Amino acid sequence: xxxxxIYFSIMTFSFRNILTIFRRAAYSKFNTLSxxxxxxxxxxxxxxxxEEVTVIENVKCLLTLNxxxxxxxVINDGSSDDTLGVLRREFxxxxxxxxxxxxxxxxxxxxxxxxxxxxxHLYVIDKPNGGKADSLNAGINLSHYPLISSIxxxxxxxxxxxxxxxxxxxxxxxxTVAIGGDVRIANGxxxxxxxxxxxxxxRKMWPMFQAVEYLKAFLGGRIGWSSINGLIIVxxxxxxxxxxxxIAVGGYRGGYPGEDMNIxxxxxxxxxxxxxxxxxxxxxxxxxxxQAPDSYRILSNQRKRWGRGNLKxxxxxxxxxxxxxxxxxxxxxxxxxxxxEALNPYFKITxxxxxxxxxxxxxxHWQVLVVFxxxxxxxxxxxxxxxxxxxxxxxKRFSKISDLTRxxxxxxxxxFGYAQLGGLWRIQGHIQYLRNNNSWGxxxxxxxxxxxxxxxxA
Amino acid sequence: MxxxxxxxxxxxxxxxxxxxxxxxKETTFETSGVLFISCAGGPSYLETQVRGILESQPGLxxxxxxxxxxxxxxxxxxxxxxxxxxFQGLLLKQRLQEIVADFDPRMTLASFQGxxxxxxxxxxxxxxxxxxxxxxxxxxxxxxxxxxxxxxxxIVEGDATVREFLEIRLQMQGYETTxxxxxxxxxxxxxxxxxxxxxxxxxxxxxxxxxYIHHIQRLDxxxxxxIVVLTEQRVEQTISLCFQNGVDDYITKPFSPVELDARxxxxxx
Numbered sequence: 001x002x003x004x005x006i007y008f009s010i011m012t013f014s015f016r017n018i019l020t021i022f023r024r025a026a027y028s029k030f031n032t033l034s035x036x037x038x039x040x041x042x043x044x045x046x047x048x049x050x051e052e053v054t055v056i057e058n059v060k061c062l063l064t065l066n067x068x069x070x071x072x073x074v075i076n077d078g079s080s081d082d083t084l085g086v087l088r089r090e091f092x093x094x095x096x097x098x099x100x101x102x103x104x105x106x107x108x109x110x111x112x113x114x115x116x117x118x119x120x121h122l123y124v125i126d127k128p129n130g131g132k133a134d135s136l137n138a139g140i141n142l143s144h145y146p147l148i149s150s151i152x153x154x155x156x157x158x159x160x161x162x163x164x165x166x167x168x169x170x171x172x173x174x175x176t177v178a179i180g181g182d183v184r185i186a187n188g189x190x191x192x193x194x195x196x197x198x199x200x201x202x203r204k205m206w207p208m209f210q211a212v213e214y215l216k217a218f219l220g221g222r223i224g225w226s227s228i229n230g231l232i233i234v235x236x237x238x239x240x241x242x243x244x245x246x247i248a249v250g251g252y253r254g255g256y257p258g259e260d261m262n263i264x265x266x267x268x269x270x271x272x273x274x275x276x277x278x279x280x281x282x283x284x285x286x287x288x289x290x291q292a293p294d295s296y297r298i299l300s301n302q303r304k305r306w307g308r309g310n311l312k313x314x315x316x317x318x319x320x321x322x323x324x325x326x327x328x329x330x331x332x333x334x335x336x337x338x339x340x341e342a343l344n345p346y347f348k349i350t351x352x353x354x355x356x357x358x359x360x361x362x363x364x365h366w367q368v369l370v371v372f373x374x375x376x377x378x379x380x381x382x383x384x385x386x387x388x389x390x391x392x393x394x395x396k397r398f399s400k401i402s403d404l405t406r407x408x409x410x411x412x413x414x415x416f417g418y419a420q421l422g423g424l425w426r427i428q429g430h431i432q433y434l435r436n437n438n439s440w441g442x443x444x445x446x447x448x449x450x451x452x453x454x455x456x457x458a
Numbered sequence: 459m460x461x462x463x464x465x466x467x468x469x470x471x472x473x474x475x476x477x478x479x480x481x482x483k484e485t486t487f488e489t490s491g492v493l494f495i496s497c498a499g500g501p502s503y504l505e506t507q508v509r510g511i512l513e514s515q516p517g518l519x520x521x522x523x524x525x526x527x528x529x530x531x532x533x534x535x536x537x538x539x540x541x542x543x544x545f546q547g548l549l550l551k552q553r554l555q556e557i558v559a560d561f562d563p564r565m566t567l568a569s570f571q572g573x574x575x576x577x578x579x580x581x582x583x584x585x586x587x588x589x590x591x592x593x594x595x596x597x598x599x600x601x602x603x604x605x606x607x608x609x610x611x612x613i614v615e616g617d618a619t620v621r622e623f624l625e626i627r628l629q630m631q632g633y634e635t636t637x638x639x640x641x642x643x644x645x646x647x648x649x650x651x652x653x654x655x656x657x658x659x660x661x662x663x664x665x666x667x668x669x670y671i672h673h674i675q676r677l678d679x680x681x682x683x684x685i686v687v688l689t690e691q692r693v694e695q696t697i698s699l700c701f702q703n704g705v706d707d708y709i710t711k712p713f714s715p716v717e718l719d720a721r722x723x724x725x726x727x
Contacts, residue, residue, distance in 0.1 A: 034661070035690030035710065064641075064666040068693045118672055120699065159663070193642060193664040 006336060008379075011386050013224035021223070021284055022394040034066045034163045039170070041069035042162060042240070043143035047135035048153040049077040052086050054291075058153055059087070061194030063122060066159045067166070071121045073139045074153075078129030084114075087124050092116045099142065105251035107137035132236070133252035133259040140243060140251060148246065150260075152237040154291045156186065156194060161286040165240050168283045177267050178241045179281045180226075180234035182218050184397075185211040186289035196289050201403045206299050207292040209418045212384060212410045219284060220387035226282035230333040232268075234280065236260030238288035245270065258309020265317050268329045284394070300425050307429020314342050342430075345423035377415055384411035474523050475578040478534060481521055482576050490576060491535035491543035491569040495550070496527060496588045497562065504554075505531060511553045512546070525585060532581070540569040540598070547596050564588045568599035583608060586632065609726050612651065612683070613637045614644040614658035620711075624657065624688075627715060628722075641665035645673055653683050655726055660689040660696070667696075671703050684725045688713060 033039055044062055048055050055074070062072045076084045087093060099113035110127040127138055136150055147169070151157065161181060169176050187202035202208045225231045234241075236259065246252075249266040252259045264280060271278040293299040314337060320326045321334040339347075355369065388407055391397065398404060482490050497504060505522060508531060512520050521534040535543055547567050554561050566584050570576045584599050586608065611633045615621040621637050628635050636651055638644040642664035648656060656674065660667055675682050686707045687700055697708050707721045 031690060035692045037693050060665070063669070064661070064663065066661050068691060069695070119669055121667075159661075193640070195663050 010224035041145035042147045043145045045139035051153040075135040077135040105137045133254040137251040165286040181238035181286040185292045216387040219390045222282045230328040233261040257305045303425035304429035307426035308433045485536040487537035491538035493533040493567045496530040566597045610653040612653035655684040
């Protein structure tokens with residue numbers, strides 16, 4: 001019950017903010033900003049591991065962003081496929097004789113840096129395999145600008161995404177240490193020339209569930225959390241950070257998944273321990289489109305990995321929970337994440353077992369059960385609808401009525417099976433953690449063209 | 459293609475120009491004088507008046523056609539040099555003004571050496587050049603006019619409003635225009651449509667910034683078009699890189715339309 005109370009209060013915060021966000025999205029003059037000399041420059045870090053199918057499209061997209069000064073640093077993390085080769089051929093890159101790598105953060109030594117003066121804002125780092133966190137650290141060491149932004153190689157940024165984020169940063173450059181962007185599912189959308197041309201929902205079942213889930217998490221949850229400065233994660237797919245603080249906390253931590261949540265917890269900890277005023281914001285109008293896994297196996301791998309990373313982060317930082325020194329983070333965010341996110345499936349199972357036990361012992365009536373279940377279902381559904389409502393108030397990305405009804409349907413359908421699977425994957429992730437199984441799992445990519453081809457023919 | 463081009467092709471098919479071309483070919487003279495008179499809302503008897511004035515001079519052969527616009531006339535004077543055609547123009551103007559007091563005709567005249575020079579396109583340009591004349595002076599149509607009067611400008615701009623504004627404004631200046639809304643279709647159009655000048659934003663979908671400028675310069679065309687950048691991008695480094703890479707002019711938004719006109723004119727001439 002209490003979990004629902006928290007969900008609803010977070011959602012209320014989201015609603016309170018949505019009007020401001022809407023006005024900001026609709027009227028702010030970011031276009032004039034997009035050419036200004038005064039906008040801080042940003043280094044985009046793109047870790048790429050076996051991405052030969054999508055990487056070109058991606059880099060092309062990143063090179064045509066609406067932003068005055070920025071650089072794109074692709075880090076080839078020892079790919080076993082031809083990721084580096086396709087990049088070099090497409091952009092005519094040659095190795096730089098003396099790359100200026102700082103050693104602000106420890107990372108594995110790199111092989112070389114590739115560059116072509118014809119594309120003055122593109123660098124490609126080639127390094128032996130060391131994981132996503134290590135790649136990001138290498139990127140930080142090469143980056144020339146004060147802000148860094150990590151972007152997954154399977155994601156596409158909207159042209160205005162970066163400038164919208166920078167606008168939010170410029171409101172309060174002293175205190176803002178990180179800003180998260182909104183991540184949406186691109187499956188089903190028509191993609192052309194590195195830009196999303198036509199928005200529609202995924203055709204397949206798994207991505208569809210995720211689309212609903214992401215919408216709820218990002219719009220319903222993160223807007224609210226950010227308004228009380230209790231955001232615990234900035235999606236690894238698209239986030240903006242101040243480089244000096246990232247270096248101050250020692251960069252990204254390798255070895256475990258969930259490095260995106262880890263860096264945010266570390267930032268919270270650092271800022272609070274040093275009694276610095278800070279803000280970790282969420283910018284829902286900065287949109288990044290990502291490819292969602294569309295088969296059961298890949299999805300379950302991804303979720304197990306998330307569960308593992310989440311548990312690791314919680315265990316590492318359990319001291320923050322219920323510690324008044326850490327303010328909102330310690331009193332609300334951490335306890336919430338430990339109890340309701342990490343341990344959630346266990347509560348569900350024990351609850352279920354207890355219920356079964358009670359019924360077996362004839363201590364309860366079926367009416368009670370039905371009422372109990374209905375409350376659960378309806379409140380959950382209400383949350384999803386709330387997120388949908390937020391979306392429609394502020395962004396109106398999905399214009400087709402059929403898409404809306406599909407979303408409503410899937411929001412309800414989610415409670416019969418998908419939500420339970422989510423719990424199962426989380427537990428499996430925890431088991432993997434305890435067994436020290438630390439593989440990243442497979443993640444296959446489809447070319448964007450192929451994707452949009454499918455979407456058209458479907 | 460744009461409405462402007464379709465209009466032109468309609469005009470090319472119309473019989474007036476073909477007739478004129480035909481009669482020039484039938485004559486045996488090396489030179490042929492052409493006089494174009496236009497008078498907005500001019501009197502319907504203009505043609506008979508002109509005919510009467512020309513017939514009163516013995517030994518002068520001529521032919522008259524009505525132009526596209528009402529109240530406009532083409533007069534072909536075979537065998538007449540530029541001086542003679544100019545004289546006829548002055549004479550016609552004076553006589554016509556004697557008959558109707560507030561008559562204000564616009565005239566363009568030319569004398570062509572050899573028959574190849576006189577083509578439909580040239581006649582169309584002559585007709586258009588009258589519309590751009592500021593004063594009532596007789597305009598002598600020269601080779602300069604043929605080359606410059608209808609330069610082709612490709613407008614590349616992502617914002618629909620700005621695009622439309624530029625298109626209308628440049629068309630009013632007498633340029634022939636085509637538009638593109640992203641980098642890739644712009645590159646295709648440069649190859650197929652061969653503009654004299656590309657007026658472009660730097661921030662575009664598909665391809666943009668310096669790689670885009672490089673691409674334009676490496677395209678397989680006889681003459682690389684002039685490039686004028688009109689953009690939001692105000693970062694000094696980008697501007698200097700653009701000039702280093704052969705951009706002809708760089709204008710930042712918000713821009714003054716008058717300044718834009720002047721800079722485009724200077725680039726083309």
